[in-house]
Amino acid sequence: MNDLDFYLVCRFYIYKSFYLLFLKPIRDSSIKSLSDEFVVRSCNGSGDKFKMERYADFLAEILKKAEDKDFLDKLEIEYTKLLIGPHKLIAPPWQSVYDGKDETLFTDCTLNVRAKYAKCGLKVTKYLSEADDHLAFELNFMLYLAGVINENAGRRYEAINDSVEFLDDNLLSWVNRFAELLGSCDGIYLKQAAFYLKEFLQNDRKFLNSILRA
Template sequence: MLDSITTQTTTNQPVSEGVLALIELRAYAYDVLRRTFASEPSQEYLELMKNTIVQFPFASESEDILKGIKAVDSSLNRSSGLSRQDVDGLQWDYTRLFIGPDQLAAPPWESAYANEDKLLFQKETLEVRGAYLKHLFLPAQFQQEADDHIGLELDFMYQLCLELYEKAKSGESFQEVLEDQQSFLQQHLLKWVPRFGRDIINNSTTDFYKGMASILMGYLSLDLGAVEELLTVNSAN
């Protein structure tokens, strides 16, 4: 990802455009993913995805991302426009997978994958909350929705990308933000999302969510490598 990037090493001097571009692409990817899994899809969101999913970054570097893009694109572009029936079908699939009322096929909380009884608000939730509070990230539905919901965890990574970009652009040290992203990926997202993603693929009735699950799993795995590369570049300075 960082091929041919030359960084500037003087204190308080911005890093190279290549590094900033990589951070922007990471923020874009997390923005797409957080919007996908945080709430049921609106007509406007689906129209946007219909026209932009093929632009999801790093597809050439991940078979899972490329496969997911093809599935989502096929799902949304079967006809010239998205009908009300199409939107209703995707909203129902989201509800059935992640909300209920029946037993959830793919519970969207980290703690549900950490214990056999799939209990929520366990120690994993408190650990995630601690990571949020360090960066003053307070979910809008604090104490109403478990902090370890997939949409919130992805939103947290997105917010850290924005913080990272501002620090890098202004020449401030961004080592700690990168280390926190690395830790959050290793200790949280990558520990449970592979199982979560497989549950979606095995139980979804739409190619859209099967594809987005594939993109999610592929991207998180790839992003850990991106963070490690950025840490290497930063520490070399």
């Protein structure tokens, strides 16, 4: 495996870890995936491109503490409070909230994201009840594209272009604000995860653009 292929594989597993963190609270079902040696090696072995070593340490500490059921319960309470409700959310996890002025869901922004998924033959399983521009779904789309980049040489550059476009038009248009708002909240892991996500997305964009310019 050459250096480029190595970094492309690393970014797949880093995206996978962030997707799992923001999809739902950390529970037994996700601990195994987050502890995967490929996630750990991807974070620690790609520091010159993605600078994820501190994120790897953070993740390892959280997962070690997650061996305790009471700690897992605290993680679930935090996720529910900050990303589900029932009270008004300080940092809503939907792009459309940040795209408009009235924090409305299921807007043209949501439909545009849905169209990008559909272009690749994808559809959110909960599309009738959960907006397509939820952070976890947008990360899952990047994860899907990362898989195409790694597994389909004929579509590699098309998928890289789609990834850069999605970062520019979607994730990077609102995740910085999302992370900033979460940063004002008390919590064990979500605000830290959002900070590392913001850093990773910015570095990933630089990395993908360097491939396109080569």
